[in-house]
Every structure is written in structure tokens, then in C-alpha cells.
Amino acid sequence: MTDCNSSDEDFAEDWVLYANRPEWSDVVPLKQDDGDNPVVMIQYSEKFNDVFSYLRAVMSKQEKSVRALKLTQDAAKLNAANYTVWQYRRDILQALSSNLHDELDYIERVIEDNPKNYQVWHHRRVIVEWMNNPSRELELTESILNMDAKNYHAWQHRQWAIKTYNLFEDELQYVDRLISEDMRNNSAWNERFFVLKHTGFNGDILEREINYVMNRIRLIKNNESPWNFLRGLLQQGDGKLAQYPEVVDFCEELYNSGVRTPYLLAFLIDLYEEKYFEAKNAGQDPELYQTKVHDLCESMATHHDTIRYKYWRYIADDFTRKIEGQINQNGS
Template sequence: MSDYSSDENEITEYLLYRNRKEWKDVTPVKQDDGEEPVVSIDYSEAYEDCYDYFRAVLKNKEISERALELTRSASRFNPANYTVWQYRREILKGLDKDLHEELDVIQEIILKQSKNYQVWHHRKVLIEWLKDPSKEKYLTEKVLAKDAKNYHAWQHRQWVIKTFNLYEGELEYIDTLLSDDIRNNSAWNQRYFVINNTTGFTEEVLSREIDYTLFNIKAVTENESAWNYLRGLLLHDKGGLSKNEKVTEFCEELYKSGNRSPFLLAVLVDMCYEQVNEAGGDSVYTLERAKQLCNDLATKYDTIRAKYWQYMLDTIEKKSKEGNGAESTSH
């Protein structure tokens, strides 16, 4: 009969296990769905045959070349089956197989099943055993070249970089991704990850990153990813959002130019929240300005979140009253 090989577009001749001479000594184990299954899955004949034999060797804890080959077939039918991969690892260890060859096998699978958690987990375990991460950045880059936001590839890349201290050149790689797609939230997240785990957000690094981010925001002001990165940076600034002159001047100039990006307005609202009840009275981030900004967001620029902006205004007003109440008490 015919069935699919590891390449889903390539059909090859496939011989059922029950028709293979080397498997005549094995009694297949049928799947137990109970006496009255609510929904019976209509497996293909080849799938059912393969897993009947897989259950048999698993039951007998067989460690052999044929069992290893069987796990490969089973993984082709269902690459997300945890038990198949776990048993395959047990066989690899039991037979003392060359794990570098297994890396080649799993790389081929990952490049076709890149959104499958189990295949990435299998590779991670192999790397832990080998303590050899030399091919991992290259592999993730191949996957990310096709899907720049692939969660599994980013998760694996971060694990490898952090575990084996492979941060060198990562910021440059991120720059190439952002030059291709400035809205790539995964790349912005990776930038934060790298800095947070290397230099940290020192005054010098913070200044550099703020310049980098403002430059990118100016290029595309509707880029939520860059605005979120800016917020993350300013968590490390003692002055917060509203007292970094470089940021406030940039935002005010952008606003005066007529820009009404909802992300710009949202940052200005947060600046108002920070300063609305601070002493001095010379701040431009007042309750009245918060009212105007929240109203504009709710009615013009971010109407889908109108209730949120009303909530924000209520919160700022409450904060203002609490601040005034505290001042009255102190007098």
C-alpha cells in the first residue's frame, strides 16, 4: 500500500507492520477505547497498524533497532505524541546511538513541523545530553526566516543562549529582523531578553536603547511593539515615564505635530497618571489633560477600548482626589 513519508508531499510505498517478516514474533496490541466509546476516531489502516505494534513493543520495553525504526514511523503519523518521543529517547540511550545523527533526524522533522512542541522538546533533551549547542542558533534562524514569530523557535533560542552563554552577536541579529519587520514583537522581546541578561539597563545602556526606540517609533508611530519596549525601558528609569526629558520632549513634539497614534496618547495618559497629584503645579500632565486624552481615545482614536479609557479616567480622578485629600489633611 502507499502512505506518506516524512515529507508530506512525497508518497512512497509503505508496508504494513503485520506484513513484515521481522515483526512476525510480535502480537500487536489494539487501542483500548472502552466498551462503548463516545466518539471513535477513524484512523487510517497504516496508522492503526503502526500504533498496534508500537503499543506492543512499549509494553514489552523492547530496546532494539526495529523498535527505534518503529518510533520513527509512529512519529511520522503523529509528531505530537509525547510517549513516542520519550520511548525513542530511551531506545537511543539503551542502544548507545550516535546522538549527532539523531540531531540531523530531528532537524529534518523540525523544519517541517516547526510549530510542534514535542519535536523541539526532543531536540532540547538531545542538546542537554550532548552539551553541544553549536547548531542551534543556525537552526532557529532557518525556522525564523520562514516564520519570524514562531514561538517554539524563540523559546528554544532563548534557552540555548541563556544556558550556553551565546549572547554574542544577538543584538545584531535582532537588528536584521527589525529592519525586515519593525513590528516584529518577538524581536523586540528578544532585545529586552538579551540586554536584561547581559549588561542590564545601566544609565548608558538605557540612554542608548531609548534613542534606538525613539528612532524606530518616529519611523512608524503606529508600531505598538516599539511603544511597549519603550515602556519596558522606562521601568528601569527612576523618573518613570513622565520625568525622562528625552522621552517627554519626543512625545510632546510628536503630539504638537498632529500625530494622534493611540499608543502615543496612551503613554501621555500614563504620564498624567504619574504626575496628576504631585506637588508643584507646573506639570503639563494634569487631570484636565488626562480628561481630554481619555475622551479623545474613547471617542476617536481607540473606540474599541472606550470602556477602558473611561476606567483610566475614573482611576486618575480618584487618585487626584486622594492626593488633594492628603494635602488638606497635612494643612
Template sequence: MTLEAEVWNDITPIPQDDGPDPLAPIAYNPEYAKAMGYFRAVAQKDERSERALDLTEQIIEHNPAHYTIWRYRQQILFFLNKNLYEELDFVDEQIKYNPKNYQLWHHRQIIVEKLMDVSRELPFINNVLNDDAKNYHAWTYRQWVIKTFNLWEGELEFIDKYLDKDVRNNSAWNQRYFAIFFNPNKPTDDFLAQEINYVIEKIKLAPNNISPWNYIKGVIAKSDKDIDILEGLCKEVEEQKIISPHALGCLVDIHESRARNGSATDKAEGIKICITLAEKHDTIRKNYWEYRKVTLASI
């Protein structure tokens, strides 16, 4: 798309003002710089027209992360009462080439909010996730869609498929927590007990992936179970000669819980593991384990 002179002959572009002596001026594409000059002029007039809409599209093609342009585009679309389903088609095409562009996903949300029609959103998100199962923006947008339009049914089964394909999909673990604990239908203790068993089996497949360890601790905190339910899992990982800082850290949690109930043996064992983690198996977090050691010693 190019700027046609006859369309803009009544507009004087406003050039970018970087001051009298810019230290490091950006070498903008000439077409982009020209388009932005016209944009400043029409924005100054608050012009909401077809040509202004076309101008936003041209700028987006050069810079799809330009939030101000997306916002102005929304104002024009709503003012002109444009077909917003066609706008979703436009966003479909843009996200195909810019799937991790926050401004694009936010724009889509604004359009869907205006339409109040979610019929095409889950299939669209699924297509994006098929290309990249860990696309944070797609998962975050999915959460908004589900929560806003009450589409909780079947979400756990959907997540199961992604965890079956890749147990290390941290975005899917995050989505699982959302699907269970942000759902207006609160989980029962029996469900949470089953969920703990589910996660234990997943952890066994990848003991060094931190996400399911954090997830299972979150589930336990919401249930009627105690952290020591994971002791068997931690010991099993140890018996397999797998050095997992996450399993060892979980043992620290277990020993600290028991130490607070008066067990001197657990206090000593917890301190011992903290030292091992700090000096050998998780040195990058040495300060943290030193802190945990001090905490245990003070009990």
C-alpha cells in the same frame, strides 16, 4: 515506512479503547492506527529496541506532535546509546516540514542537553528564521541556547538586522528585551539612555505597532529616566496627523505621573485623553480606559 509482519510476529497489537459507544470516534489513518497498536504493546513492556525506535519514527511521520512518542523515543535513544548527532539530522529534517511544532523543538533541546554541544544550534536557528523571521518557537529555543551556553555576545547586532528588515517583528523586540535584561552583564544607565533613543527612532517608523511602545516603557522602568522623556515623541506622532492609541496611551501615563506629583492640569488632560481613547480611538479597550479615567479622577 511500513510495518513488516515478520518484525512484529511476537507482538499482539493493543487497539485503542474508546469505550463501548464512542460519540465521535476519530477516523485515524489505518497505518497510523496499526502503528499505535504496536506502540501500546511495546510501551506496556517498556521495550527499548531498534524496532521500537523505528516504530516511533513511523508514528512521528504521521503525527509529529505526539509528545508521548517523542518522550519514548528519547528513552530508547539514550538506552541504546545511539548517535545523537544523527538524531539532530533527523530533527533538522522534521523541523523543515513542521517548523512550529513545539514537541520537535523540545525534543531538540533534550538532545542538545545530552550532547552538551551547541556548535550547530545558532546556524540551525538562523536558517529557520530566514524562512520565517517571526517563528516564536525558534526565538524561544534561541533564548534557551543563549542562556544555557552563555552565547550573549553579538546578539543585539543579530537582532538589529531583523528590526532593520521589519520594525514590526514583535518576536525580535521580545528577544531584544531578553538579550539586555536577562544577560548576566547588566546594562549601564548610559547604555539604556542610548537604547531609549534607538527605540524612539524605530517607533517613528511604525507608531501603531504596540511592541516597541511596551518595550521602551520596560527599558525606562529599568533606567534612571522618567516616562515623560517620551512626551516629545508622542507630540511628534500627533503633529504628523497619525492616530496612534499607543502614543495617546503613553500620554496618559505621562499625565498620570505628573498628576501624582500634584499637577491638576495634567490630571484633567489625562482624563480627557482616556475619554477620547474609550469613545473613539481604542474602543475595543473601552473598559480599560474607563478604569484609567477613574484612577486619574481619584488622585
């Protein structure tokens, strides 16, 4: 098999095996035991075998020392996803009462090299919790998101820090900048809703956000994220899509102007189904809305979302079943 280790290149050329270091001569390395008949023999590099053999040895004796701490650093270079390495490193940090500011500096460098590694982000969170100091987290996550605006781990860490330490104050401004740079950044739209959800919705905020998202949709109609954001906003009120007349007018204006994005049509289908039953319950003629729902479903199935044509046929049939169920209920 080929060498599974991809991190040897991170070591300096003059790096010395632990087996050749005089200060480690008192430690007997503990080799990995794969049993008598391993199914697959992994061809670890000499460096990998060396580091982890010494790590197993110090862990077996529960040595908590400065040299053991440095050893975990080499082990993390070789495999940053190894949970045991990070947990043992945390045990050593506590035992030595180490400078946690230095640890934040260290783990920041590791995160920059491994931005999509769960274990390094988890280690960062634990250290911040120990310090009870999130002052560097927004800057760190912003720098990582500048590298990849949709890095799930960075967003998760940012949301954790914001929620845990009440850092909401400037987050909407930050998110607005991200959305302005890329209106298709679904992570930024999700973050905007996250902030609003935790800071509270009221009438003024809903009105502001509805206008905000409608203006964004006007710029890019075929963009799923703001349509989902709009639905989420409307669910904060009475749960009805038609509760804000300006939203109804906005969607119908888009449709009448020739816009046929599947996100608009899907919104209108739900909107007209809702208005059908409102009209029916108010004793008005709902036939116009019934026709619109079926026509839009057919349009989705045959032109605008053909890959899910069965789904849209099902939605149309389900709408008919709801109508028949209401008729039967009223008739009984």
C-alpha cells in the same frame, strides 16, 4: 467518521505494513483497547493502526532495539505530537548509546516539517542537553524563523539555548536585522528586550536603546511593539516615564506635529498623570497636566480607541479619584 490521519502521504509508495514484514513476525501486535462501548470510534487508517499496534507491543515488552527505534520514527510521522512516542524514542536512544549527532539531524528534519509542534522542539532540547552542545541551535532557529518570523516555539527554543549556554554575544545584531526587515515584528522586539534584560542595563545602554527605539518610532508611529519596548526601558531606571527629558520632548513633538496614534496618546496620559503628582508634591500648579490627562482620555474614548471607550472613561475617573484621595489625605 473521516480518516483522522493526515500523515500517510509522508510514506514511500513501497512502504510495507509491519504485519507483512518477516523481521517482525515474532511480535504479536497489540491493538488499541477503546472498551466495550466507546463513545466515539475514530476511523484510523490501516497504516496508523498497524504502526501503533506494533509500537504498543514493543513498549509492553520494553524492547530497546534498532528496529524499535525505526518504529518510533514511523509513529512520529503519523503523529508527531504524541508525547509517548518521543519519550520511548529517548529511552531507546539511551539504551543503545545511539549517535546523538544523527538524532539532531533527524529531529531537525522533523522540525522543518512540524515547526509549530511542541513535542518535537522538546525532544530537540533534551538531546542538546544530553550532548551539552548548543552549537547548532541558533542556526536551526534562524532557519525556522526565516519561514515564520513569529514562530513561538522557535523563539522559545532560541531563548532557552541563549540563556542556558550564554550565547548572547551576537544576538542584538541578529535582532536589529529582523527589526530592520520588519519593524512590526513584535517577536524581535521582545527578543531585544530579553537580551538586554539578561545582559544588564546601565546608563549608557539605556541611553543607547532609548535613542534606538525613538528612531524606530519616528519611522512608523503607529506600531505598538516599540512603544511597549520604550516603556520597558524606562521601567529599568526609577520607573518614571518622565525620567528622561528627551523622551518627554520626543512624545510632545510627535503630538504637536499632529500624530494621534493610540500608543502615543496612552503614553502621554500616563506621562502627564505622573507629572501632575510631581508638580503637586513640589508645590507647583499641576492644573495643566490634569486638563491634559482628561482631554487625552476623552480623545481616546471618542476618536482614537473607541472600542475601549469605557476603559478610557474609567482611567479619567480613576485619575480624579487619586487627586481627591491626595487632597483628602493632605487635608486630614
